[in-house]
Amino acid sequence: MLRGTARWLAGRESFPTSVRAVLGFYGKTGEFDLASLRLKRAVDAEAAAMIADAFEPVEAAIAAEFDRDAVTFAYDTKLVMPAKLALGYFYRRVEAPERRERAEALTRLAIEALLDGDMRDARNDAEYGDFSVDFPTDDADRARIAALAQETLAERVESRFEHFAPGVREAYEWAVEVSEAHQDADERFRELLAAAEDGDDGARDAIRAEYRDADFDAEPPTLSAADCELPYARTQYDRVGVIYDGMLRMYEAAGFDADPAFGRSIVLAIVGAQVWLDDVDDYRADRREGQLTPVTAEYVLADGDGAAYRRVVDISETYLERAERAAKEADSPLTGIATEYIYRKGRPGTLPGAGRE
Numbered sequence: 001m002l003r004g005t006a007r008w009l010a011g012r013e014s015f016p017t018s019v020r021a022v023l024g025f026y027g028k029t030g031e032f033d034l035a036s037l038r039l040k041r042a043v044d045a046e047a048a049a050m051i052a053d054a055f056e057p058v059e060a061a062i063a064a065e066f067d068r069d070a071v072t073f074a075y076d077t078k079l080v081m082p083a084k085l086a087l088g089y090f091y092r093r094v095e096a097p098e099r100r101e102r103a104e105a106l107t108r109l110a111i112e113a114l115l116d117g118d119m120r121d122a123r124n125d126a127e128y129g130d131f132s133v134d135f136p137t138d139d140a141d142r143a144r145i146a147a148l149a150q151e152t153l154a155e156r157v158e159s160r161f162e163h164f165a166p167g168v169r170e171a172y173e174w175a176v177e178v179s180e181a182h183q184d185a186d187e188r189f190r191e192l193l194a195a196a197e198d199g200d201d202g203a204r205d206a207i208r209a210e211y212r213d214a215d216f217d218a219e220p221p222t223l224s225a226a227d228c229e230l231p232y233a234r235t236q237y238d239r240v241g242v243i244y245d246g247m248l249r250m251y252e253a254a255g256f257d258a259d260p261a262f263g264r265s266i267v268l269a270i271v272g273a274q275v276w277l278d279d280v281d282d283y284r285a286d287r288r289e290g291q292l293t294p295v296t297a298e299y300v301l302a303d304g305d306g307a308a309y310r311r312v313v314d315i316s317e318t319y320l321e322r323a324e325r326a327a328k329e330a331d332s333p334l335t336g337i338a339t340e341y342i343y344r345k346g347r348p349g350t351l352p353g354a355g356r357e
Contacts, residue, residue, distance in 0.1 A: 036088075036333040043088040043334075047080060050108045054115065054153060061148045062133060066141075072134040073149065078273065079118050081338060082266045083110040083242045088334045090256055106168070106254050109160045110247050113172055116157050117243065119150035121183075155244055167253030175246020180237035189292035196300040209295055211235050220245055222263040227322065231315050232275070232294045240274045241267040261319025262335065265326035269339045272319030274348040280312065295351070313348050 055073050063071040087107040094100050122130060128142035131149060160171045189211060195203035214234040219225060222245045227233060237245075248263045279286070279295040286296050295312050302308035320343050327336035348354060 010185050036337070039088050039091060040334055040337070041052060043084050043091065046087065046104065047084045047107070048109060050111050051080070051115070054108075054112050054156060057156065058149045058152045061152045062145055064342055065144065065148055066135070068135065073145075074132040075115065075119065075149065076130040076132070077115065077118050078277070079114045079243075080111050082270055083107055083114060085332070085338060086110070086247065086251060086258070086267060087334050089258060089262055089330075090251070092332075102254065103256060104250075106164070106251060106256070109157065109164070109168070109249060112153060112160065113157050114243065114247070116150060116153045117176065117179075119146065119153065122146060123150055125184075127295045134182075164250075165253055171246050171249035171253050174249070175242050178238055178242045179240075182235065190290045193292040193296060193300065204301055207292070208300060211292060211297055212294075212301070220267075221260070222248065222267045224264065225300075226270065227264070230318060232297075233271075236271045236274060236294065237267065241271050244270050259330045261326045261330035262332050265323045265330055265335045265339070267334060268319050268323035268326060269335065270317055272323055272339070273342045275312070276316035276320065276342060276348075280316075280346060280348055280351060299352070306350075307353070309348065309351050309353035312351060316346065317343070318340060 059071045059073045062073060090103040094103055123146050126148045131142060131146045133145060158210055190268050192203045192207050196207055212231050216228050219228055220237060244266050248258060275294045279293040283295050298308040298311045302311055320339055323339045324336050327339060
């Protein structure tokens with residue numbers, strides 16, 4: 001009865017999303033762990049302090065460049081969430097204070113590396129909207145700010161790698177290499193989307209074969225054979241999932257082993273979040289700019305907007321449901337709650353065909 005009530009309350013949009021996520025996870029699994037909620041607050045505070053520390057030299061560099069006494073800098077990204085979940089996971093399992101300090105140091109490196117990589121991608125795409133400062137700027141200023149922020153952070157990341165075993169750097173560089181290979185295919189994917197929109201059936205077949213149903217060269221350790229058969233599994237793993245697989249390999253190289261189910265929950269959740277949050281929200285801009293994503297792909301492959309909408313919802317829910325089950329298997333309620341939060345934050349109703357279920 002209590003779980004049924006929790007599920008009902010989780011569906012009430014008048015509640016904050018964070019509360020709905022906790023209630024929704026409890027309603028599905030029966031797990032309501034107050035210690036995990038306290039741990040989440042501690043991990044969030046620790047990660048916020050790490051990010052603030054990382055941005056101090058960035059702010060100093062921007063202040064010097066623009067001849068200002070002081071600058072406040074912020075960068076909007078969701079990419080650090082898995083690093084916070086990893087820190088929470090190891091906090092629950094590591095008791096020795098010196099080991100906890102080592103886990104914190106590695107998480108600091110992971111957060112800064114994730115921010116550096118995300119900023120690098122933004123610079124490559126000339127997208128500067130997530131770089132914020134507390135003074136008026138024009139387009140040229142924002143490009144300079146982005147360059148200063150990313151280059152300053154890259155120097156910090158390089159210096160931090162020196163404090164860890166070589167395997168930590170190797171794990172990170174492997175993930176970057178796979179991700180960049182996917183980015184190198186971007187022009188090909190754009191061409192296929194443009195041709196499909198012009199009615200080219202061959203381009204639609206190629207999108208299915210090369211983007212939606214692409215095979216893995218080798219099964220990733222963080223995914224099951226069944227996961228690898230999911231729509232868009234290969235391309236979205238290469239696009240975003242591999243970065244967090246690399247993060248987990250960094251922890252492993254530093255002596256922190258995680259349950260395989262935890263890694264699986266992280267990768268499935270981040271792929272689900274990419275589609276359910278970013279790609280759904282950016283659908284119109286991506287379609288206008290010719291960006292192939294699982295969402296834009298479905299709208300050129302499906303027989304009508306209503307069918308495309310249902311496919312996007314089904315695909316996203318499948319990834320997120322599998323992530324929640326894996327989180328429960330790994331005894332990581334924080335990851336389960338985070339996955340539920342991702343689901344509750346989704347806005348699929350903004351997509352064409354949403355009213356034709």
